[in-house]
Amino acid sequence: MTVGRGNVVALSTSPSPGAIEPTQVTPAPSPLRLALRKTVEAMGRPATELIDEIGQLGLFCLDVLFWLPRRPFRWGQLARHLRDIGFGSLFIVALTGVFTGLAFGFQSLQGFRRFGAEALVGPTTMLGLVRELGPVLTGLMVAGRSGSGMATELGTMRVTEQIDALSTMAVEPVQYLVVPRAIAATLMMPFLTVVFCAAGYGGCYLMAVLREGVDPGVFLYETWQALDPDDFYEGWIKGAVFGLQIALIASWQGFRASGGARGVGEAATRTVVIANVCILVSTYLLAEILDPLIHSWIRFDALGK
Amino acid sequence: MTTQVVKPPETARTGDHPPLAGPDFALRVVDLKKRFGARQVIKGMSVDVPRGSILVILGGSGMGKSVLMKHMIGLLKPDAGAVIVDGQDITRLKPLELKQTRGKFGMVFQNGALFDSMSNWENVAFPLREHRKDLKGAALDARVRELFKVFSLDPDAIGPRSPSEVSGGQRKRVALARAVALEPQIVLYDEPTTGLDPITTDQVDEMILAAKHKLGVTSIVISHDIASAFKIADDIIFVYDGEIVCRGLKSAMLASEHPFVQRFFATWKEKNV
Ligand SMILES: Nc1ncnc2c1ncn2[C@@H]1O[C@H](COP(=O)(O)OP(=O)(O)OP(=O)(O)O)[C@@H](O)[C@H]1O
Ligand SMILES: [Mg+2]
Numbered sequence: 001m002t003v004g005r006g007n008v009v010a011l012s013t014s015p016s017p018g019a020i021e022p023t024q025v026t027p028a029p030s031p032l033r034l035a036l037r038k039t040v041e042a043m044g045r046p047a048t049e050l051i052d053e054i055g056q057l058g059l060f061c062l063d064v065l066f067w068l069p070r071r072p073f074r075w076g077q078l079a080r081h082l083r084d085i086g087f088g089s090l091f092i093v094a095l096t097g098v099f100t101g102l103a104f105g106f107q108s109l110q111g112f113r114r115f116g117a118e119a120l121v122g123p124t125t126m127l128g129l130v131r132e133l134g135p136v137l138t139g140l141m142v143a144g145r146s147g148s149g150m151a152t153e154l155g156t157m158r159v160t161e162q163i164d165a166l167s168t169m170a171v172e173p174v175q176y177l178v179v180p181r182a183i184a185a186t187l188m189m190p191f192l193t194v195v196f197c198a199a200g201y202g203g204c205y206l207m208a209v210l211r212e213g214v215d216p217g218v219f220l221y222e223t224w225q226a227l228d229p230d231d232f233y234e235g236w237i238k239g240a241v242f243g244l245q246i247a248l249i250a251s252w253q254g255f256r257a258s259g260g261a262r263g264v265g266e267a268a269t270r271t272v273v274i275a276n277v278c279i280l281v282s283t284y285l286l287a288e289i290l291d292p293l294i295h296s297w298i299r300f301d302a303l304g305k
Numbered sequence: 306m307t308t309q310v311v312k313p314p315e316t317a318r319t320g321d322h323p324p325l326a327g328p329d330f331a332l333r334v335v336d337l338k339k340r341f342g343a344r345q346v347i348k349g350m351s352v353d354v355p356r357g358s359i360l361v362i363l364g365g366s367g368m369g370k371s372v373l374m375k376h377m378i379g380l381l382k383p384d385a386g387a388v389i390v391d392g393q394d395i396t397r398l399k400p401l402e403l404k405q406t407r408g409k410f411g412m413v414f415q416n417g418a419l420f421d422s423m424s425n426w427e428n429v430a431f432p433l434r435e436h437r438k439d440l441k442g443a444a445l446d447a448r449v450r451e452l453f454k455v456f457s458l459d460p461d462a463i464g465p466r467s468p469s470e471v472s473g474g475q476r477k478r479v480a481l482a483r484a485v486a487l488e489p490q491i492v493l494y495d496e497p498t499t500g501l502d503p504i505t506t507d508q509v510d511e512m513i514l515a516a517k518h519k520l521g522v523t524s525i526v527i528s529h530d531i532a533s534a535f536k537i538a539d540d541i542i543f544v545y546d547g548e549i550v551c552r553g554l555k556s557a558m559l560a561s562e563h564p565f566v567q568r569f570f571a572t573w574k575e576k577n578v
Contacts (some may be wrong), residue, residue, distance in 0.1 A: 066400070088374070116486075140500060153422075160416065160418060160421070161414050161416065161418040162418050162419070162420055162421070162425075163416070164380050164418065165412070165414060165418040165419075165420070166377075167380060167407065168378055168380065168407060168411070168434065169431065169432045169435060169436075169487075170405070170407040170408045170435070171435055172400070172404055216313040231379050261420070
């Protein structure tokens with residue numbers, strides 16, 4: 001106790017002489033208040049930083065929106081990124097799709113067997129894939145592969161001043177670099193989602209029909225009976241939204257990278273983390289928003305006929 | 306489009322500076338201030354560059370030369386002050402207007418800033434493809450080869466390789482070729498000759514002088530090479546710790562009272578005076 005007090009006194013009364021300014025008259029705040037203030041600040045900082053980050057991302061998105069409709073449109077760049085995102089992720093998406101289907105089929109078969117409803121494994125798997133698992137897992141894969149790749153490439157361009165060089169040549173970096181990536185990711189994600197779902201359904205077929213002996217006719221027929229077109233719409237819209245999210249987050253992180261190789265690595269890591277969190281949060285929000293929307297639209301459509 | 310004309314304060318001139326060639330300035334920097342975090346990198350700089358002249362910026366490492374240059378082309382926004390290009394304050398331009406103004410500029414970055422996803426040929430062709438739609442196919446290739454030759458680069462050997470596959474000096478020369486490809490009115494060079502051999506350094510100096518005499522190009526050159534600075538400059542500013550501490554030509558630099566400027570020129574003086 002005495003030792004502790006002695007320390008505090010020693011600390012507060014003998015700062016280095018050079019640090020004291022002659023005009024400083026306010027007494028140092030008490031250690032308790034200092035500690036309290038530090039705690040509050042430590043709790044508040046992540047919150048203010050988060051708000052700051054969201055604001056920056058928002059401004060970046062507005063920038064992208066501003067340059068989106070302006071000419072010249074970069075067809076060559078768009079083609080490159082369609083290819084990069086689409087074919088680059090094709091194999092890994094198909095592979096994870098097959099195994100997701102195998103696992104999903106296996107587990108749901110275990111469950112349905114207990115009720116003697118093995119025939120439902122096909123539609124259940126397909127429904128789960130097209131509405132939720134397909135877009136989400138595809139999004140996570142694409143964020144890990146293409147998203148981090150984008151952030152690394154753009155981050156390297158930023159720290160080596162290539163982005164500045166573009167500006168000096170009167171080429172707007174957002175228009176040249178970000179707009180084609182955003183469009184390509186938005187277009188390619190629904191396609192990759194379809195690939196994932198097809199591969200997953202194939203995997204489920206392998207599991208249920210070839211391994212567990214479910215009748216193939218029943219498996220396919222039940223799926224055909226149960227599925228609605230609007231199940232697919234939800235998956236596609238989700239995929240497109242996730243693609244846009246991934247491209248915007250990756251570009252934003254790449255554009256604000258600083259400090260050499262380490263900064264670029266951080267940008268890539270943060271891209272994957274932020275994009276994954278955004279995908280998982282927004283998949284729920286999108287389900288809430290899209291479900292009633294799609295249903296009312298379908299009904300309206302049916303009434304029209 | 307609003308144009309803001311800001312009257313700059315008369316800058317103090319020292320030494321043997323020649324009288325200005327009329328009031329026609331290509332670029333003026335007016336009381337520029339910039340801070341990065343807690344560091345005041347530029348503490349109020351003013352300089353005016355008459356059209357068709359060559360301004361050389363000298364100064365120690367980390368003193369704010371590159372930051373000043375990035376303000377001149379609108380890559381950085383100042384905290385205070387103005388950068389006036391052709392009577393227009395570019396710090397207040399909207400994105401689209403700024404993009405138009407950039408067409409007047411070319412810039413060579415300190416480290417080249419070549420696009421590493423493209424070959425050297427494509428790097429030099431890039432600004433031409435963007436802004437000279439009339440140049441296509443053979444005509445474009447001819448123009449790019451011509452630019453390679455200006456900087457003594459072999460287009461067949463260097464052109465197809467990527468920037469990472471050529472030497473530092475060759476990369477610098479590709480960057481020079483890219484910056485002047487569109488024959489801009491104002492060219493900013495951030496250490497164009499650092500890392501080049503004396504012969505190539507001389508060629509670059511000659512190129513900058515030729516651009517001035519033949520095409521009336523305004524050049525702003527950051528340099529550490531005192532000899533070539535004295536050779537090409539119409540005006541020199543010496544930057545120390547975010548301020549212009551000396552302005553003028555050779556005699557002004559050598560006569561400066563500032564201790565850092567004296568030290569900067571001491572070795573050169575011993576050898577040459
Ligand atoms: N984007 C930035 N963020 C923070 N600080 C910066 C930034 N750019 C430059 N600085 C700082 O500003 C100061 C001046 O940098 P600048 O690049 O202008 O130096 P310089 O005069 O060009 O030096 P050199 O001759 O070595 O190129 C440096 O201390 C640098 O750390
Ligand atoms: Mg520099």
